[in-house]
Amino acid sequence: MKSIVCIPTYNERENIVALFSAIHSYIPELHILVIDDGSPDKTADLVRQQMAVDDRIHLIVRDAKRGLGTAYCAGFRYAIDRGFEYIYQMDADFSHDPKDLLRFRHEVAHADLVIGSRYVSGVNVINWPMSRLLLSWFANLYTRVITGMPIADATGGYKCFRAEVLKRIDLERIRSNGYAFQIEMNYKTWMLGARVREIPIVFTDRVTGESKMSKNIIFEAAFLVWKLKFATIFSFGKR
Template identity: 50%
Template sequence: MTEPLPFVSWARPGRPAGFTDSVRPESPGFLVYPPACAPRPSPPPSDRALVVIPTYNEAENIAVVLTEVLAQPGDFSVLIVDDASPDGTAAIVRDMQTRFPGRVYLIERSGKLGLGSAYVSGFRFALEHDFAYVCEMDADHSHDPADLPRLLAPVRAGEADLTIGSRYVDGVRVMNWPIGRLVLSYGASIYTRTITGLPVFDATAGFKCFHRRVLAAIDLDRVKSNGYSFQIEMNYRAWRAGFRLQEVPIVFTERTEGQSKMSKAIVREAAWKVWELRLRSLLGRL
């Protein structure tokens, strides 16, 4: 049996010391589908974990990912935030709700509104529904659901406020990426650390677990980023607010089904966002 991978912690001084079947839509065009059946017994509200998964055209992956997430120890629930996928992703999720009553939620949005706003919608849902822990992960199977308990454990134990599934904290743990994509991702983290001072090896990682107090402390109305820059912004805001960030080594595997959502616009946004965050922080306007 192999030894468990270590945790690597970073901290800043001065850190701050019942399920409903529907949720108020955030704006016109936002539809929330509750489970078809009454929820099964669950842990106390103060100890529940929700995994937020944004989707756009993930029909080839979503059923497998959902099944594997719900098989993990820790009694995770899942919220899918779907941006009107034309491939029928939402219909598959509704079918999964009948298979896993009380554990799968779905928000259907009116169009392709972006990754960052999808996560913000999920965070608001988690806070309104009294989840204690909120995880992020991709829908394309690049994040291994078996790593969710490892991300949750330090937050649940009070050792960290935000854990980050890191590809780079313990060497380079990426599979099936072309060298150009790897250099871009690794370089983005170095670039972010240099400009902002954020002490994280994998600043753009999208596999995370937040304690709810982090999300409650961040003004989500001010978070406007998408793509890589959304992950950078959430890390930076949490760190500047004094919360403890901990990187947990993971292995990232490039998707085998569906198409990547990476674009030049996402890269440009991330390049400018780090300067904006740094400047706003210096001016006290973060």
């Protein structure tokens, strides 16, 4: 079973090397692909140093900050082209506990997409201000009501796809970033009739580094949900 985890980075110098060790302490055979958008803090240089001594580490460097969605799509394409069968995604900032990778691996044996969910059993978020928690919670309620997609946490970024399902999604046509990207990928997977499972995870806000949350990310997601809904209605059942 060839598996790889895609990790987009923008200024994650303080986290990335520690994250590699943590991941490999749980799943030594897991490959790691960093998609770095020319981080000014030279995150990519640190990754290159690790690559020189560890052939499980891979790197894609893009010239400028071009957003999370296209970063993931570039990563997914790389992984598919190299024959990886299970493709994970996670953040670099330790918000996603690397230990959970073991539970993802277990669950994906019976699913096409496993989503780490903050809301599947109560609310499992540590260190977020109430405003951000409410925003996230309402964004998920809004998404569920409009799309009808039965997913408690559609905006989270800790997941594992079977490559088979990603191959059936036209990655070149995904334009969204941020929250909207996560929603769009879940929606397209769900519309394919694929098996989607949620597992509870605890999400911890970043300890070091800078937050990149913005109003644009929220508007993008609010709009996308309607776009997906209408695209489905007007395609008369076609996917």
